[in-house]
Amino acid sequence: xxxxxxxxxxxxxxxxxxxxxxxxxxxxxxxxxxxxxxxxxxxxxxxxxxxxxxxxxxxxxxxxxxxxxxxxxxxxxxxxxxxxxxxxxxxxxxxxxxxxxxxxxxxxxxxxxxxxxxxxxxxxxxxxxxxxxxxxxxxxxxxxxxxxxxxxxxxxxxxxxxxxxxxxxxxxxxxxxxxxxxxxxxxxxxxxxxxxxxxxxxxxxxxxxxxxxxxxxxxxxxxxxxxxxxxxxxxxxxxxxxxxxxxxxxxxxxxxxxxxxxxxxxxxxxxxxxxxxxxxxxxxxxxxxxxxxxxxxxxxxxxxxxxxxxxxxxxxxxxxxxxxxxxxxxxxxxxxxxxxxxxxxxxxxxxxxxxxxxxxxxxxxxxxxxxxxxxxxxxxxxxxxxxxxxxxxxxxxxxxxxxxxxxxxxxxxxxxxxxxxxxxxxxxxxxxxxxxxxxxxxxxxxxxxxxxxxxxxxxxxxxxxxxxxxxxxxxxxxxx
Amino acid sequence: xxxxxxxxxxxxxxxxxxxxxxxxxxxxxxxxxxxxxxxxxxxxxxxxxxxxxxxxxxxxxxxxxxxxxxxxxxxxxxxxxxxxxxxxxxxxxxxxxxxxxxxxxxxxxxxxxxxxxxxxxxxxxxxxxxxxxxxxxxxxxxxxxxxxxxxxxxxxxxxxxxxxxxxxxxxxxxxxxxxxxxxxxxxxxxxxxxxxxxxxxxxxxxxxxxxxxxxxxxxxxxxxxxxxxxxxxxxxxxxxxxxxxxxxx
Numbered sequence: 050x051x052x053x054x055x056x057x058x059x060x061x062x063x064x065x066x067x068x069x070x071x072x073x074x075x076x077x078x079x080x081x082x083x084x085x086x087x088x089x090x091x092x093x094x095x096x097x098x099x100x101x102x103x104x105x106x107x108x109x110x111x112x113x114x115x116x117x118x119x120x121x122x123x124x125x126x127x128x129x130x131x132x133x134x135x136x137x138x139x140x141x142x143x144x145x146x147x148x149x150x151x152x153x154x155x156x157x158x159x160x161x162x163x164x165x166x167x168x169x170x171x172x173x174x175x176x177x178x179x180x181x182x183x184x185x186x187x188x189x190x191x192x193x194x195x196x197x198x199x200x201x202x203x204x205x206x207x208x209x210x211x212x213x214x215x216x217x218x219x220x221x222x223x224x225x226x227x228x229x230x231x232x233x234x235x236x237x238x239x240x241x242x243x244x245x246x247x248x249x250x251x252x253x254x255x256x257x258x259x260x261x262x263x264x265x266x267x268x269x270x271x272x273x274x275x276x277x278x279x280x281x282x283x284x285x286x287x288x289x290x291x292x293x294x295x296x297x298x299x300x301x302x303x304x305x306x307x308x309x310x311x312x313x314x315x316x317x318x319x320x321x322x323x324x325x326x327x328x329x330x331x332x333x334x335x336x337x338x339x340x341x342x343x344x345x346x347x348x349x350x351x352x353x354x355x356x357x358x359x360x361x362x363x364x365x366x367x368x369x370x371x372x373x374x375x376x377x378x379x380x381x382x383x384x385x386x387x388x389x390x391x392x393x394x395x396x397x398x399x400x401x402x403x404x405x406x407x408x409x410x411x412x413x414x415x416x417x418x419x420x421x422x423x424x425x426x427x428x429x430x431x432x433x434x435x436x437x438x439x440x441x442x443x444x445x446x447x448x449x450x451x452x453x454x455x456x457x458x459x460x461x462x463x464x465x466x467x468x469x470x471x472x473x474x475x476x477x478x479x480x481x482x483x484x485x486x487x488x489x490x491x492x493x494x495x496x497x498x499x500x501x502x503x504x505x506x507x508x509x510x511x512x513x514x515x516x517x518x519x520x521x522x523x524x525x526x527x528x529x
Numbered sequence: 530x531x532x533x534x535x536x537x538x539x540x541x542x543x544x545x546x547x548x549x550x551x552x553x554x555x556x557x558x559x560x561x562x563x564x565x566x567x568x569x570x571x572x573x574x575x576x577x578x579x580x581x582x583x584x585x586x587x588x589x590x591x592x593x594x595x596x597x598x599x600x601x602x603x604x605x606x607x608x609x610x611x612x613x614x615x616x617x618x619x620x621x622x623x624x625x626x627x628x629x630x631x632x633x634x635x636x637x638x639x640x641x642x643x644x645x646x647x648x649x650x651x652x653x654x655x656x657x658x659x660x661x662x663x664x665x666x667x668x669x670x671x672x673x674x675x676x677x678x679x680x681x682x683x684x685x686x687x688x689x690x691x692x693x694x695x696x697x698x699x700x701x702x703x704x705x706x707x708x709x710x711x712x713x714x715x716x717x718x719x720x721x722x723x724x725x726x727x728x729x730x731x732x733x734x735x736x737x738x739x740x741x742x743x744x745x746x747x748x749x750x751x752x753x754x755x756x757x758x759x760x761x762x763x764x765x766x767x768x769x770x771x772x773x774x775x776x777x778x
Contacts, residue, residue, distance in 0.1 A: 476580060477617040484577050485631035485687065486605035486638065495630060499621025499670065 076133040082106065084132050085234055091133060092203045092237075095210060105223035105233030112227045118390040119419040119451055122332065122359050130297060132235045132268075159522050188252065195251050197281075198243040202270050205241035212243055216274055220303035220340045220367070228299040228334040228361075236270035236301070244279035244310075253282045253509055269300040275310035277343060282313040284512060298357075299334045308343030308370065313351070315508055316364075317516055319523075320356035322387050330358025330387070337364035338394075341373030341402075349376040350393070351507045353516045355523045358387060363421065365394035368402035368430075375404040378507040380516070382523050383416030383448070392421040392453075397430040397463070406437040409501050412448035413524055419451040426463040433463040441471040442500050444493070444524070494521040530555050530726050531576075531695055536587035538568075538575055545571045547751035548587070553695065558727045560737055560762060563748035564770045569730045570614065572748075573697040577611040578604050591695065605631075606638035608694030612684040612701055618672045624683065625667035628653060628690055635691060656689040659719060661712050677704035685716035696720055697728045702736040714739030734766035747773050 076087060085106055089099040114125070192199050198209060206213050223233040244250050275281055285302075298320070304312050314337075323330025333356075339348035350364040366375025377393040395404035404424065412418045424435045441450035452469055474496060482492035498505070498517050505513045531553040538546040545568045553559050563569050575582045576589060578601035589596040591609055599607065619627070633643045644652070657664060660682045672680050681701055688696050698717065702710055717740050720727060729740060737745070737759060745761040746753045747770070755761065755773055765773060 475617060478619050480577075480579055480601065481613065481617045481619070482627070482631075483601040484579075484605055484611050485627065485691065486602050486635040487630050488602050488634065491630065491634070495622055495627070496619060499619055502621035 076131050078129050078131045080127055080130070080132055080235070088133050088235060088237060092206070094203075094206055097210075097214065098206050101218070101223075102234050105230050106235075108224040109227065109230035109234055112224065112230055114227050118361055118421075119417070119453075120359055120361065120388050120390050122388070125297060125332070127231070133237060159518065191251055195248055196245045197248060197250050198241065199254060200241055202236070202239040202241045202272060205272070209241070209243070212274070213241070213272070216272060216303070216305055218303075220305060220338050221301050221336050226336060229301050229336040232268050232270060232299045232301040232336070236268040239270035239272075239300070241271070242273040242281060242283060244275045244281045246276040247278045248276075249279070250281040253284060267298045269298075269302075271300070271302040272305075273303070273312060273314070274305045275307065275312050275346075277308040277310060279307075280311040282509065283315070284509060285314070285316045286318050296329075297332050297334070300336070302335070302337040302364075304339030304348055306339065306341050306343060306346035306348050306370075306373075309345045310343060311347045311349075312339060313349045314339070314364075315512060316350075316352040316354075317508075317512060317519065318352065318354050318356055318360075319519060322356050322385060323358040331356065332359040333357040333362065334359075335362040337362065338367065339365070339375070340367040341370045341375060341399075343373070344370040344399075345372045345374075346370050347374040347376070349378070349507070351378040351504065352380070353504070353508070353519065354379070354381040354389060354391060355519055357389070360387075360389035360391055362389075362391045363393055365396065366404060367396045367398065368404065368433075369398045370402075371399045372401040372403075373399055374402070376507075377404075377406045377408070378504040379408045380411070380501045380504045380520075381409070381418060381420075382411045382413070382520060383418045384414040384523055385416060386414070387416040388418070389416075390419045390421055392419075392423075394423040395425070395435060397424075397426045397433040397435070400429065400431045401433065402430055403434045404436075406435070406439070407503050408437075408439045409504055410439075410441045410450055411444065411497055411500070411520075411524075412441070412450050413444035415447045417449040417451075419453060421453040421455075423455040423457070424465060425457040426460050426465070428459040430460050431462050433460065435463075435465045437465075437467045437469075438503075439467070439469040440500070441469075442497065443471070443473045444497075490525070493524060497524060530592060531728075532588075532590045533572070533576075534588045534590075536572075536575070536589065537585045538571055539583045539585050540571065540581060544585075545751055546575070549748070549751065549753055550587075551746065551753065553726045553728060555726055556721075556723045557744065558721065558729065558740065558742045560729045560731060560742040560745045561748055562731060562734075562745060562762065562765060565732075567748045568751045569732075569748055570699050573611055573699050573728065573730055576604070576609060576697060577601065602634065603638075605691075605693075606635050610688060610691060610693035610696055612688060612696065612698040614700040614703060616672045616675075616680045616684055618670070618674075620670050620673055622671050623667065624669055624671050625653070627671050628667075628687065631687070632690060653690060656686055659689060660686050660716050662686060678706065678709035681705060681709065681713055682716070685713055688720060689716060692725075694724070695726045695728065697730070699730045700732060701729070702731055702733065710736065711739060734762045737762045749773065 076084060082103060085102050086099065089102055221229050224230050273283060304314060306312050320331035320333055341348055348366050352364060354360055364377060368375050375395050381389050381391050383389050392408060393406055406422060408420050410418045410420055420439050422437060426433050439452055443450055450471055454467060456465060478496050479489060479492050482495060483489055497520060505516055508516055533549060533551040536546050536549040537544060549572065561569050576596060584597055591607060594607065596604060629649060636643060662682055675683060701713060705713060741759050745757050745759060747755040749770060
């Protein structure tokens with residue numbers, strides 16, 4: 050990218066009166082090569098990264114937005130979006146919790162979010178994050194001693210370019226799908242984790258991340274690599290409702306597990322779902338994929354999805370290594386006018402590969418939810434096995450649940466099992482609980498939590514407790 | 530304690546109870562008997578507040594309160610408890626959790642604090658022993674995979690823990706072998722108290738050999754046609770309901 054172009058871009062910004070200072074501002078809406086050059090420059094990226102982004106951009110331009118999902122939303126104008134916005138300056142943000150929407154604070158209370166995290170989550174202008182700063186420093190030291198790299202993807206591109214070059218885009222290629230291509234071109238930040246051979250990451254990568262995730266932006270890019278015999282448990286997201294001015298979110302997450310490695314990736318997603326009519330809610334189009342590249346490697350996805358107006362998300366596993374294992378445990382809750390099309394793909398390539406899918410969908414209000422799952426057994430996947438259990442629970446009579454299972458079996462020795470149920474939250478179950486003195490609302494939450502139990506027990510302990518609380522808050526007023 | 534007056538109940542357009550009246554006093558055990566379709570289960574379901582039953586006439590009062598104006602959970606909190614003929618399964622919800630939630634909800638309604646965990650466990654273990662149930666029951670999901678006998682015992686266990694003022698037991702003897710019946714009967718008998726009443730809804734006299742009622746009512750076609758003491762049940766066993774209907778007519 051030539052300097053003149055860069056300058057031109059800056060001038061254009063001046064002319065349109067949006068950006069006054071390249072150091073600290075926001076790009077005007079629009080997407081072209083200049084936008085990408087600006088982002089890359091902002092991030093201080095090397096030339097090869099910019100080229101990679103531009104390559105993705107050119108592929109994206111030739112692609113079409115997918116329409117196969119069971120979702121209904123107005124067309125997105127990609128030129129009306131701003132692709133780089135620096136975090137709000139402290140003086141533009143709430144100065145204390147007193148200035149924050151009391152309703153939001155009430156929700157934090159209900160979810161049991163620690164007091165010192167509430168301010169950060171609500172976007173209050175606080176200098177760094179008080180005690181968590183020292184916590185983070187301690188963490189970093191511990192991680193470094195173990196040889197684990199955990200940093201932002203931007204830092205990784207600068208500091209570990211060889212690792213990034215070796216793995217970025219190898220699980221989710223640039224042109225994998227429309228949203229992944231867009232992300233590849235314009236991603237602004239995300240996380241990078243590298244666990245070297247034989248190392249078990251000494252801590253769950255969670256608390257630290259939770260606080261720092263508040264401003265990760267709309268095009269997140271995450272890359273996690275576990276070398277042979279390495280292990281890591283990574284927790285993404287937050288149970289607190291996250292508000293964001295950016296309506297479109299298109300993240301990409303890539304996981305690579307080499308021989309005997311184990312990656313456990315847990316997500317609790319609670320983006321703003323919009324008001325009662327679904328207005329202002331987040332559109333979440335995510336590509337998450339892990340590749341079990343090595344023999345006996347294992348990748349496990351656990352997700353609790355409660356937020357967003359639109360969710361399009363299929364955390365998947367490519368089981369290439371012999372005897373590798375892929376797992377997907379999911380709870381998706383929709384209420385109000387939320388729509389979710391979510392599920393997984395298990396691609397069996399290697400011999401003796403196994404996959405487990407447990408998906409629980411709960412639809413309340415006027416929401417609509419689909420489970421979409423693909424189990425593909427390649428010709429060389431001798432003795433591959435899959436077990437799928439897919440249960441839907443309907444609350445009220447205005448919600449919808451759909452199941453779209455796809456199976457492609459290319460090897461006759463494979464064994465596939467699929468169980469699916471759809472049930473209405475039982476009037477009989479409710480009556481039974483209430484006739485013991487339990488209120489209807491508590492009864493609903495008890496029954497729903499029971500329904501989700503198989504998945505919740507896959508979550509790390511502290512997350513599981515929060516997830517239950519979150520479910521209750523999400524379903525408040527769903528009955529009666 | 531419980532006063533049912535001239536109760537008329539309609540289910541899906543057809544009248545099931547046609548002017549039923551019944552008075553139960555503290556300390557009494559009543560048995561409500563009758564042929565299939567007479568409306569026996571309807572009465573206890575209406576008292577507990579089950580959906581789909583329309584009261585077109587009459588009243589139900591419990592300790593002076595208008596039961597029909599109360600929410601389902603309020604009725605339970607007031608001490609009206611129904612033991613189900615077919616208890617429903619609730620996958621993923623541990624038995625112990627339901628017990629605890631129910632007990633604490635009732636305590637909260639009475640303005641009492643939650644029972645501390647050790648005391649709660651002590652209480653539950655004692656009652657489990659009484660019902661000859663293994664502690665592993667507590668960790669199993671509510672009624673899931675329970676045998677018929679286990680479900681019935683579990684219903685009585687809840688009664689023993691929750692200590693209602695009026696325990697209504699709907700066909701608690703159905704599907705029980707003789708040993709299980711004895712255990713269930715022992716459990717029910719241990720509930721007998723000066724300040725508590727029990728209403729047994731049953732088809733057969735057999736149960737009443739083990740739980741001897743103070744009063745027996747015969748329900749035919751939505752009305753109580755005859756009331757007597759424990760002897761009446763034996764008479765029914767010998768002559769069947771038809772004999773009663775004829776003598777009542």
